[in-house]
Amino acid sequence: MLFNSIDFLIFFPVVTGLYFLLPQRFRWILLLVASCAFYMFFIPIYILILFVTITIDYFAGIKIEKSKGKGRRFFLSLSVVSLCAFLFFFKYFNFFNANFAAMASFLDLRYPIPLLRIILPIGLSFHTFQSLSYVIEVYRGRQKAERNFGIYALYVMFYPQLVAGPIERPQNLLHQFYEKHSFEPRRVADGLKLMLWGMFKKVVIADRLAVLVNQVYDNPHDYTGLWLILATVFFAFQIYCDFSGYSDIAIGAANVMGFRLMQNFNRPYFAKSIAEFWKRWHISLSTWFRDYLYIPLGGNRVSVPRWYFNLFITFLVSGLWHGANWTYVAWGALNGAYLIGGIWYNQLVGPRIPSRYFRLGNPAKVLGTFALTCFAWIFFRARNIGDAVYIVGNLLRDLRAQFDYVIWIFLQLVRGRESIYAPLLYHGKPLLPLNELLLSVGLIGFLIAVQLFQRRQSWMTVIARQPIWVRWPLYYAAIMVMGFLGAYHNAHEFIYFQF
């Protein structure tokens, strides 16, 4: 079930209403049934996969807690291997199989294993990591094994964050299913506001930006220069609004019922370095990789070459987590290289340059980080490495002529010689109507303005302090804007659903 669907519009109030009407002891049952129904909206039979992994991890957790020494490691390994096996089979089997087949073909060898028709279970990567987090924390003694099978199942399947996170830790989420959550109007209102904001980011900004992004990235060889740059920048905001929008809806929906999920995004495009970017972007995933891969590898408490290796491998795996394609691996590798480059610069080069020669102000750092991030997004969004290489190689081609054209068309618009609905043309082919381009840029500007405002204070707190005759018109306006400007004809499922 998608959050931006009629089904969810009915599902959410019904489940929430029943949640508050039911006595505390039955609430987890309601949430579990609702989460199962939510999951089964996609491919019903796949709930069996969840059931199997939940059962394995439930018993593994109890066994880990009861066992000692090698026994603990055995049950941890059993759980980790089974979880990773499911993930590998559904997500990576065809990818590796195709690559081995290509290698065999190159070496003129017979390769008998065919590709399988596999549909990726929705949210597999997310709930797999959430389950892994549980068994590892039990193994480390930082979490008691959950004895209630239903509660553990609910921890894995809790519907607001089931298909695209945030990836929760058991210490944060599990105990909340035992807590009594009363109906608090202020908290419920805040949750609903957050859901509204998330939906706004998704349907008004992300889906609208997707029009140009899809047009260019689906046929990149038809475009050069400015259009490649514009599509890449648009994608940077599309993926942010899409994913953070989903997270906001998930966190808001959970908050309405009294559950606190972790923050997943913290104004990432205001980061002043790539390292800071990764503390602000998909926080639940980056902290997961930090705690369960980077630190166990040794983190930065090793030799410098090993430190660089740990960073690189962590981001390589993070890239692969996003999808079974070399473009994601390249994206991860690029981010790893950025971080290593940043460390190298800060430790070796930076101190040697006199401050009077090279001191970047914060705006320059923010823009520089954004530019680096956008460059990496090229690989993330491109269909394949070939497309990505083409885009990188043609980012600056024909730039001058294209800028001249855009300036000319805007001058024509200002002089009343061109309609605002006229399409921008590229080699005679329509690209995007002017009004759509202006609207998209305007929406990005609005998003940046909201986020600048949020440096000082939360917009929700500010709105909550206003009298009703200010608040309600704001809500009406937000809903009307969502209705009239939402790109429903271009509605996509959330980008991170495919991971």
Place this chain on the structure above:
Amino acid sequence: MKLFILKLLIFVTSLWIASYVLASTLDRVFVKDRSHKEMWTLSQHNLSVGYVVAGDSRAFNNIDARTLEIRTGQPSINVGFGGQGIIEAYLTLYLFLQHENHTRTVLLQLDGADLDDSLKFQSYLYMPYMDDPEVAATVRDVVGLKRYAVLKAFPLAKYWEYNHFYGLERLQQARSGLSPYDQSAGSELLHDERYHVFPTPSDPSFNLDARSPRYLDRIVQLTRSRGVNLIVFSAPVYHHNGMFKKYDEAARAYIARYCQERGVPYLDFSGADFDPSEFRDYGHLNGRGALRFTAMLADSLTKVSQSPSSRAND
């Protein structure tokens, strides 16, 4: 909790009332939109004509209403538009007759694409008319109960869902009342003489959509109940490299059989003598071809009597 729910109910109710008022205002504006052919067709009121040409783009682009008027001596109008399947043809004719328009004869262009599921129902065109029970029932039949319930329950939903069509540009065009179709009585001939190869050069099998016979029956009932003659015709096609040959043969066999069973005259121009240079693509004549076809159709109309089906090139 009770106070919160009460506030929420007041909020939702006031939002609903505001959306009802806004939707009603938009209905009144958009029913006057005459900028695009579809909206021009649906906005026609109080006309009295001899011939109404209806159907998809093979009616819209292949028949010149002014030439038909001259050849038959009867005022004519072309209400066809692109992408219109049989369900839309029914709705278009229904709304045309509902809006106090009168005609003696409806000339309905039919072929396989109107009767299988090739043409997607353009539900957004009918949103300003959703208060009409017949329009609402037809939209419900096509979009399904869930979406229909949302469209009806929340008045602005129909404009929000289709805001790519009902945007500022259309609002401005609707208020201007201008139309390029008044002069041509709804026709738009394709004067581009260059032949365009059809994008899908194949010959799929013709699969009649389950709803098509029902809507064909409704068209027959509608015209008969209003005392309007109905003549079905199939425009010429050019089976370039054999494309769509068997598909068209099967479709026209069905149409001929249907018309014979219901006593509806059928003019089949599929075998008419047209040179490839008179076609703009497989299914559409160019301007030159369309003018000649219109004259041919006009001449055939005088020969149509009680015979339910005839090949037009006999």
